[in-house]
Amino acid sequence: xxIPKIFVSSExxxxxxxxxCGNCSTRDVSKFIRHKAKVxxxxxxxxxHIFSVILERxxxxxxxxxxxxxxxxxxxxxxxxxxxxxxxxxxxxxxxxALIKEESMAEVKFTLDNPNRSEVRKRIRIRKAFSEYSLxxxxxxxxxxxxxxxxxxxxxxxxx
Ligand SMILES: [Zn+2]
Numbered sequence: 001x002x003i004p005k006i007f008v009s010s011e012x013x014x015x016x017x018x019x020x021c022g023n024c025s026t027r028d029v030s031k032f033i034r035h036k037a038k039v040x041x042x043x044x045x046x047x048x049h050i051f052s053v054i055l056e057r058x059x060x061x062x063x064x065x066x067x068x069x070x071x072x073x074x075x076x077x078x079x080x081x082x083x084x085x086x087x088x089x090x091x092x093x094x095x096x097x098a099l100i101k102e103e104s105m106a107e108v109k110f111t112l113d114n115p116n117r118s119e120v121r122k123r124i125r126i127r128k129a130f131s132e133y134s135l136x137x138x139x140x141x142x143x144x145x146x147x148x149x150x151x152x153x154x155x156x157x158x159x160x
């Protein structure tokens with residue numbers, strides 16, 4: 001049996017749905033957000049049923065994209081391509097070797113493929129350097145009130 005995943009909202013809460021009675025309960029899960037390892041939680045419903053869930057902090061919805069962008073760190077610019085986009089972050093492939101430290105901060109600028117070709121600028125944290133060319137980055141602020149937020153609303157509504 002696979003353990004169901006639940007997703008974290010922008011309010012850092014998650015909704016637990018009891019598989020026995022269907023009762024829903026939304027709980028604050030903010031203390032688990034920064035955990036690097038997989039977070040598995042046990043939840044006891046008021047009906048008495050106990051079940052486990054995996055807290056999915058990537059919110060499940062991600063999209064393979066091909067957006068040209070520039071990553072800037074310490075005034076150095078690294079042109080490249082955004083290959084993967086989610087509410088929480090991006091994957092960035094640099095065109096040239098980039099020695100960028102994990103857990104360091106940077107800024108990224110890229111252009112969406114929406115009709116307006118909106119330009120997005122974000123502060124990011126380098127979560128993982130997969131290679132000298134490939135970086136897993138997390139948005140510093142995952143509440144997107146700019147065109148990226150609209151992009152998620154209109155272009156991310158259906159899962160692949
Ligand atoms: Zn229940």
